[in-house]
Amino acid sequence: MMKGTINPVSNILIKGGRVLASGGTTEGDVLIAGGRIEAIGGEQRADGADVIQAAGLWVVPGLVDIHCHLREPGFEHKEDIASGVAAAAKGGFTTVCCMANTNPVNDNAVVTEFIKRRAEEAGPVRVLPVAAVTKGLMGEELTEMGELREVGAVAVSDDGKSVRNAQRMRLALSYAKCFGLVVISHPEDEDLVDGGLMNEGYWSTALGLPGTTRAAEETIIARDCMLAALENARLHVAHVSTAGGAEIIRQAKRAGAPVTCETAPHYLYATDEWAQGYDANTKVNPPLRTVGDRDALIEALKDGTIDCIATDHAPHHLDDKNVEYALAASGISGFETAFSICWTVLVKSGRFTPEQLFDKLSLSPARVLGIDAPALEVGSRADITIIDPEAEWTVDPSKFLSRGKNTPFAGRTLSGEVKRTIAGGVVVYRGE
Numbered sequence: 001m002m003k004g005t006i007n008p009v010s011n012i013l014i015k016g017g018r019v020l021a022s023g024g025t026t027e028g029d030v031l032i033a034g035g036r037i038e039a040i041g042g043e044q045r046a047d048g049a050d051v052i053q054a055a056g057l058w059v060v061p062g063l064v065d066i067h068c069h070l071r072e073p074g075f076e077h078k079e080d081i082a083s084g085v086a087a088a089a090k091g092g093f094t095t096v097c098c099m100a101n102t103n104p105v106n107d108n109a110v111v112t113e114f115i116k117r118r119a120e121e122a123g124p125v126r127v128l129p130v131a132a133v134t135k136g137l138m139g140e141e142l143t144e145m146g147e148l149r150e151v152g153a154v155a156v157s158d159d160g161k162s163v164r165n166a167q168r169m170r171l172a173l174s175y176a177k178c179f180g181l182v183v184i185s186h187p188e189d190e191d192l193v194d195g196g197l198m199n200e201g202y203w204s205t206a207l208g209l210p211g212t213t214r215a216a217e218e219t220i221i222a223r224d225c226m227l228a229a230l231e232n233a234r235l236h237v238a239h240v241s242t243a244g245g246a247e248i249i250r251q252a253k254r255a256g257a258p259v260t261c262e263t264a265p266h267y268l269y270a271t272d273e274w275a276q277g278y279d280a281n282t283k284v285n286p287p288l289r290t291v292g293d294r295d296a297l298i299e300a301l302k303d304g305t306i307d308c309i310a311t312d313h314a315p316h317h318l319d320d321k322n323v324e325y326a327l328a329a330s331g332i333s334g335f336e337t338a339f340s341i342c343w344t345v346l347v348k349s350g351r352f353t354p355e356q357l358f359d360k361l362s363l364s365p366a367r368v369l370g371i372d373a374p375a376l377e378v379g380s381r382a383d384i385t386i387i388d389p390e391a392e393w394t395v396d397p398s399k400f401l402s403r404g405k406n407t408p409f410a411g412r413t414l415s416g417e418v419k420r421t422i423a424g425g426v427v428v429y430r431g432e
């Protein structure tokens with residue numbers, strides 16, 4: 001018996017949507033049977049199937065998030081795997097990859113297997129663990145990457161910190177390559193951060209808060225790109241937030257380095273100006289940057305320098321945020337606003353077509369880590385998200401399914417809304 005699901009596996013008929021099928025966008029029905037896609041296009045019939053009316057809606061491949069924090073084991077007051085998966089489903093995600101900075105750290109097979117078991121209990125949304133690069137995230141001894149891969153780790157990362165010692169990072173890239181694992185870099189030089197709380201610039205000066213130079217991010221991006229080129233080993237750079245960081249990756253790609261990167265929805269929308277009023281919900285790592293950075297990131301996403309969008313969903317307890325700015329935890333609870341922020345900023349504005357956006361939110365992130373991409377084609381596992389492109393809604397964190405209500409987007413009106421999420425042929429989220 002699957003826990004946390006709304007429907008048991010049954011046949012589902014999605015009627016009359018605009019279907020972003022693998023072969024191209026088409027109008028028509030999608031029939032799901034036995035957890036798989038049975039037919040696409042035209043008018044389908046199925047006696048006894050659950051019918052979802054989708055006229056005017058987009059029917060798209062389930063969204064894939066390759067960077068989130070589910071907090072279990074160890075920080076269940078912030079989130080656990082079941083609440084995280086419910087929030088992910090509400091956000092339209094059918095696959096999520098969770099980072100290793102739990103307690104205990106996911107640096108060994110026992111923790112990886114524990115996460116996978118808890119995820120199975122939570123339902124059919126796929127949870128794929130990212131294991132640590134170094135034991136305890138201490139930046140010293142490398143983890144047993146071969147064994148971690150065998151039990152289901154899809155990548156390795158010390159996310160939360162960079163691997164401080166460059167030689168250790170070089171060894172990690174070369175070792176991970178032996179097992180076909182991508183190393184995900186959290187680009188942040190902690191010495192350069194030097195107590196910074198927000199982006200260093202006009203607003204940090206105006207607000208009297210210590211700033212973090214963008215060089216803290218960009219030096220590590222440059223270092224890790226060079227090391228990836230040196231070892232010809234796959235590197236993925238997490239949460240790129242600056243114009244300069246994107247430019248370094250653009251150059252590295254041109255030079256042939258095996259590098260990919262992501263940015264997060266909040267960097268495409270919010271800026272450092274939002275820290276006015278000292279709302280701790282604007283505190284995130286890397287920090288919100290300037291309007292110029294935001295525009296450069298959108299450009300880099302468009303030209304392919306930035307491969308994909310990942311949420312960096314980082315739920316916190318109210319007590320972690322309801323303190324003065326300097327003491328507040330960093331992070332944004334991102335699952336439940338990610339899609340709508342991207343739709344508002346990228347599609348509603350006319351910058352991206354829906355197809356381009358869903359590539360960045362589903363197919364491309366799967367390609368980056370080499371995991372199965374959801375595909376709207378006959379025979380595929382039915383991982384499908386249904387979107388209302390015209391809906392407008394106002395963010396109310398009290399309605400989040402995530403335990404983390406920490407968001408700087410409370411009260412903002414966004415366009416585009418997830419109406420249904422289907423994972424493995426099971427409805428895992430049903431909107432109004």
Ligand SMILES: [Zn+2]
Pocket residue numbers: 159160161186238239285
């Ligand atoms: Zn990170």
